[in-house]
Amino acid sequence: MVFDKKDDAITTMATINVVPLIDVALVLLVIFMIVTPVLHQSLNVQLPKTKSQGTEVAGKWVVTVVEDKKIYLNDKQITLSELAAKMNVVGQTSSSAEVFLRADRRVPYGYVVQVMDVIKKSGVNRLGIVTAPEITGTQ
Numbered sequence: 001m002v003f004d005k006k007d008d009a010i011t012t013m014a015t016i017n018v019v020p021l022i023d024v025a026l027v028l029l030v031i032f033m034i035v036t037p038v039l040h041q042s043l044n045v046q047l048p049k050t051k052s053q054g055t056e057v058a059g060k061w062v063v064t065v066v067e068d069k070k071i072y073l074n075d076k077q078i079t080l081s082e083l084a085a086k087m088n089v090v091g092q093t094s095s096s097a098e099v100f101l102r103a104d105r106r107v108p109y110g111y112v113v114q115v116m117d118v119i120k121k122s123g124v125n126r127l128g129i130v131t132a133p134e135i136t137g138t139q
Helices: 019-039 080-093 109-121
Strands: 002-004 009-011 061-065 071-073 076-078 098-103 126-129
Touching: 061 109, 071 080, 076 080, 080 109, 098 109, 109 126
Parallel strands: 061 098, 098 126
Antiparallel strands: 002 009, 061 071, 071 076
């Protein structure tokens, strides 16, 4: 409302001040831009390259081994003995369970085989190794 001094009458303003609304919207945009990458943080694994088609991870059991030999089951860090216990449960409850192994190419081959052995001993028959397709181009 605006007070008009000429005739001492109160008149209403016909426009809405949108500047504060735009300020709030921009602040929210900045907050979402900062928070979103943190929420969707994924394990950075350099997969080995193959000439065949890359493997699509469609199952719910993904075992990831990162460069410093840490093991993750579905993005949750666990130890090798915890992996054995969880895979035993998976192997006993479902004979058709699929487990995908994502191992960084810098992890020693012997350690990857050790993780594979733990998974296979648990009764899981379907173990896939995730790779990245090799990009071939003219150089």
